[in-house]
Amino acid sequence: MILNKVSDLIGNTPMLGIDVPGTNARLLLKIEKNNPGGSIKDRMARNMVLAALKSGRLKPGGVVIESSSGNTGIGLAMAAVEFDLHFIAVVDHHAAQDKIAVMKALGAEIRFVAGTYREDEVAVVERQRLAAELASQIPGSVFMNQSDNAANAGGYSDFVRETIAQAGGQIGAYVGCVGTGGSMTGIARGLKLHNPDIVTVAVEPAGSIVFGHPGYPYYQSGTGTPAGDTVGLVLDYSCIDMGIQVTDAQAFETARYVARNLALLVGGSTGGAIYKALELIHKGTLTGNVVVPIADGGEKYLHTVFDDKWLEERDLLEPGVAAQLDTWLGKTRWLESDATPLQLSVA
């Protein structure tokens, strides 16, 4: 099939199944990094732009403004090219440099928030404030405000349809990250419409305030709600069965482990979701097909999550995580059962 525009490349992402030995569960990894902008966010970015155009709030030739840590911004930058719009991304230093470079390459205008912040501090509040201010000053502009925009959650209906079809309708659980909550809400609602017994698990970074725990700085990018910010209106808690936390070290070490052992480069937030999915599978809490989206790729974090020195300097190396994953994925057992002594024959 020959497609006519880049947004037609969004969706229909493949699914990779990984049996979890010693359990009756299987991880189904939906490879959302295969979207043209490299993340799950391409889906909602296109949907938010389409909804704004349809409602008349946004006109062709208009300006889209959004505060983004990167992935939503990349999706919006692509949509802006296609729908003849100008895109202004409001970012802080917490966003991965490579993501900012991609937005720039796609023609986006980048505005950094003023002020000095610690490296592990996300300036979401200031980003939101600046984005709203710009939207009030620039004629023909619309602040997308993904955290409160219903079209964010609404952008995941195809994800749900594809997932149900790929899993042959058999889904035991869904484990995803929660930032704005748009993907979690859109996907959890849709899956529960298919089968209310599907267990939905939302993973936030330790230090994020989505589930009422005390807030403190964290390094996972694009996910969670930092202290001082408010949880977005788009997040519907009623469709989430469990809200749990994952540490930066667990998330990052898992992303690195998945690269080394499965040859799949996943981002840090996805590492956290995979770690928690495996933990809950081994506790017996999750069974059957456990769907986890690969929200974005490790290619976007080569200078952070995949850089030994960067991790070491921030005390984020935790070798115990890889040992734990070896056990959960049966690698230890595999080594033991196959460990026949080396036979040397001397002629």
Ligand SMILES: Cc1ncc(COP(=O)(O)O)c(C=O)c1O
């Ligand atoms: C890498 C990554 N993981 C997780 C999330 C969280 O997704 P959501 O905003 O739908 O909760 C995002 C959002 O930007 C992201 O970029």
